Amino acid sequence: MGKHVQAGQLQVWTEQVGEGPDVLLIGGLGDTVESWQHQLEGLADRYRLTAFDNRGAGRTAMPAEPPTVEAMADDAAEVLRALGIESAHVAGFSGGSIISQELALRHPGLVRSLVLQSTWSAMDGYLKALTGALHWQLGRAPDPRSFLEYFYLLVYTPRAYNSGMVEKIIDDVLAFEHPQSDEDFLKFLDAFIGHETTGRLGGIDVPTLVLAGGIDPMSRPELGRAVADEIPGALFEVMAGEAHQPFQEIPGIWNARVHEFWQDADRKHSGTTWS
Template sequence: MGRHVRVANLEVWTEQVGAGPDVLLVGGAGDTVESWQFQLDGLADRYRLTALDNRGTGRTAMPDGPVTVAVMADDAAGVLDALGVGAAHVAGFSGGSIVAQELAVRRPDLVRSLVLQSTWALPDVYLRSWLRFVQWLVAVAPSERAFLEGFFLDIYTARAHEDGTVAAFVEEMLAFPHKQTAEDLQRYLDAFLDDGTPDRPARIAVPALVLAGGVDSTARPVLGRAVAEAIPGAQFEAWPTECHQPFQEVPGRWNTRVDAFWQQVEAGATPRPREAPDRPAEPAGRG
C-alpha cells in the first residue's frame, strides 16, 4: 500500500514493496507510481523498491514556486531520507532520468548506481520543440482521450498501438482518479526546457546503465549515447525495435537487463561498457 511521506513542506506519495537492496524509481511527465507496476511486481522478490509521484503528479500536490530539476531531485532525496533508506540503485525514465542524474550529483551518498532510460544531457533543438509541442497539445486537444492518443504516438511503438496495448493504457488513464492538470504538466516540462546543466553527466561518479529506444523520436539514441560517453565507465544500449518506455512494453527483458546490472554492482564488479544486439519483442502491456 502506498502512503504520503513528508518532505519539507510537501506530502509526496510513495509506494514501497519487496525486500533486498534498495531501488528508487523516478517517473517522467505525468507518470505516477503505477507506471512502474511491472517493476514493482517483477523485481520485489529481489529488491526493496520505492516509487514516488513527482510534485504535481498523481497524489502529490504541485506547490507554489518554481519547478526545477534540482527541486525534484531534492524531493527524491527527501523521500529516501524520510524512509530511512541509505544508498539506493536509482532508475529514472525520460524527465525522471534527468532528476536521477541530478540526484546523483547533489546527493552522491544516496545513489549506488543509475539506470537512465530515454535520457539526455541537455535537450537539443528537436527535443525542445517536442517538449513545447506537448505543452500546447495538452492545452488545445479537444478531449483528454485525444491528448493521450496523440501524445502516445511518440511514446509507444507502432506494434503497441496495433495490438491494443496503447488503447488499454488510454482507458486506464482515463479511469485514474488522480489526474494531472494541464497546467501542472506544462510547469513540469518547463523544468527541462529551462534546465541548463550540460555538464551534469560528467559529474556523475557511480556505475550507470543508459538505455535508449531505437525508434524513440524524442529522447533519441544519439542523446543517450552522449550521456553514457560523459559518465565514466557507463554502459550504453540502444534497443532498435523499442521506443520511449520499453520497461512497460517489454518488461521482462527490461527487468532482466537491469537486474543483471544491479547484481554486478552489488557484487562489487565494474560493469563494462558494451553494445547489445536487439531481440524479438515480447508481448506488450502495462498490467
C-alpha cells in the first residue's frame, strides 16, 4: 500500500516494495507510481524500490507556483530523505530522466547510479515541435480517449497497438481515480521545453546507463547519445525495435539489463553483489 510523505512543502504519494539495495523510480509526463508496475513487481525480490507521483500527477497536488525541473528534482531528494534513504540507484524515463539528471547534479550524495531511459539534455527543434503538437492536440481532441490514442503513437510501438496493449493502457488511464488535469499536464510539459543540462552533465560522477529506443520518435537515439557522451564513463545502448517506454513493453529484458548494471555499480562502489 502506498502513502503520502512530507517532502518539503509537499505531501508526495509514494509506494515502496521489496528488500535489498534502494532504487528510486522517477516517472515522466503525467505518469504515476502505476507506470512502474512491471518493475515494482519484477524487481522487488532483489531491491527495495520506491516510486512516487510527481507534483501535479496522481495523488500529489500541484503547488500554486509553476513547476520547474529543479523543484521536481528537489521533491525527489526530499522523498528519499523523508523515507530515511541515504542513497539510491535512480532510474527515470522521459521527463523523469531529466529530473534524474538534475537530482544527480543538485543532490549528488543521494544518487548511487543513474539509469536514464528515453532522455535528452536539451530539446532540439524536432522535439519542441512534437511537444507543441501535444499542446494543440490536447485542446482540439474530441475526447480524452482520442487524445491518448494520438499521444501514445509517440510512446508505444506498433506491436503494442496491434496486440491490444495500448487499448488496455488507455482503459486503465481513463478509469484511474486520480486523473491529471489538462492544466497540470501542460504545466508539467512546459517545464521541460526550455530546460537544459547541456554543458553541466560532466558534473555527474556516478555510474550511468543511458537507454534509447531505436524507433522512439521523441527521445531519439542521437539525443540520448549526446547525454551519454557528456557524462564521464556513461554507457549508451540502443534497444532496437523499441520506442519510448520499453520498460513497459519488454519489462523482462529491461529489468534484466538494469539489474546487471546495478550489480556492476554496487560491485564498483563497495565490492557487494546481489543475485
